[in-house]
Amino acid sequence: MPPPLRLDSLEIFGDVVRHGGFRAAAASRGVSSSAISQSINALEEALGIRLLHRTTRSVAPTEAGEHLLHLLTPALQDIRVAVDGLNQFRENPSGTLRINAPGPAVDHVLCPLAFQFMQTHPDVNIELISDAAIVDIVEQGFDAGVRFGNQLAQDMIAMPLGPRLHYAIVASPAYLQAHGTPEQPGDLLAHECIRRRFPGGTLVTWKFAKDGETLEIVPKGRLTLSSAQQELQAALAGAGIAHTLDDYVHAHVAAGSLVEVLLDWRQTLPSWYLYYPSRRHTSAAMRAFLGFIRDYPWP
Structure with missing residues (x-):
């Protein structure tokens, strides 16, 4: 006789598909991967049908799993709405x-x-x-x-969340003393720029605006990073010129550990x-x- 169907196993199944694997689903729920695997195994046994294709590299729903998920998603949302409705009775x-x-x-x-x-x-x-x-x-x-x-x-x-944003072009005093201060955006092409790459693989371009004129450059440099925090560290270490949101650098500019350049070309963002x-x-x-x-x- 198959084990009884547990409703929480249906939600776990949705998490596994949404996160693309047992490990990620387990992390999102704060449990072990083996616990997630046991729940899915019990669900498949209770339903008598395989819901997931499993390989060493990926997990994907079977045709039956796709059908179940299509019907399951709005049903689970309705359950969440019903449970959340109890909040009106709480302080x-x-x-x-x-x-x-x-x-x-x-x-x-x-x-x-x-x-x-x-x-x-x-x-x-x-x-x-x-x-x-x-x-x-x-x-x-x-x-x-x-x-x-x-x-x-x-x-x-x-x-909206807060005021409009500004990008700042900054470098350490030591770097500027050794390599000179850029006066125009085009001057950056002769400098060591600290580049950043998006998760999708494309490089971040640097955009500028002044008196109705806009410019965009693809920075050149030996160092390519993946976060603004890393760019800030590199600029403080004198590794080159960085392009970051003002929020990351304004305290360092005020303290003198970084210098902002090309102020009149600052780009304003929403x-x-x-x-x-x-x-x-x-x-x-x-x-x-x-x-x-x-x-x-x-x-």
């Missing part, structure tokens, strides 16, 4: 918020917001995932995402935007977080 909202955002937005906007929000909402858990890639937040199980205003899908509700699905139930925890953002005293 404080509860639950978990999962937010996907680029590293700079997490470092300088979301972390300070989350720290303060959690002090006044002790029953809400927050998970912040740093990710520079554009992802489908609904498919990936996030409550919200953060991107620039011009990167948002039309079916999303968006609200603010970060928090976005979330317009056609999806908004949880009590998310509603509380949105209200907190609206009332936040932005500079």
Whole structure:
């Protein structure tokens, strides 16, 4: 006689498909990979059909698994809505918020917001995932995402997070003394620029604007990194000229350990935007977080 069907195994199955493997699903749930594997094995045994193709490198749903997942996703969402509806009977909202955002937005906007929000909402858990890639937040199980205003899908509700942003071109005093100070963006092509590569493989281009004129260069340099924090470390070490959001460097510029150049060519960007699905139930925890953002005293 097959084992009884457990409803939590259905949710675990959805997590495995969404995360693309047992290990990632286990990490998202804070359990071991073997526990996830046992749940899936029990589910397949209870249903009498294989739901996942397993190889040493990947996990993917079978045709039956795809069919089940298609029907399962809205059903699980309905269950979450029903459970979240109980929040109206609690004094404080509860639950978990999962937010996907680029590293700079997490470092300088979301972390300070989350720290303060959690002090006044002790029953809400927050998970912040740093990710520079554009992802489908609904498919990936996030409550919200953060991107620039011009990167948002039309079916999303968006609200600004803080003021407009600025990129700064900085280098250490020692580097500029040894190699000279660029006066025009084109001068950077003769310098050691600290480059950054996106997760998808493309190099970050440096953009400039002055008096209605815009320029874009592909920086040249021996050092290529993958995060703004790494670029900051390299600039402080005198490895070259860095291009980072002002949030990362303004304290170092004020202290004199870095010098900002090409100030009159500074590029201004839209603010970060928090976005979330317009056609999806908004949880009590998310509603509380949105209200907190609206009332936040932005500079």
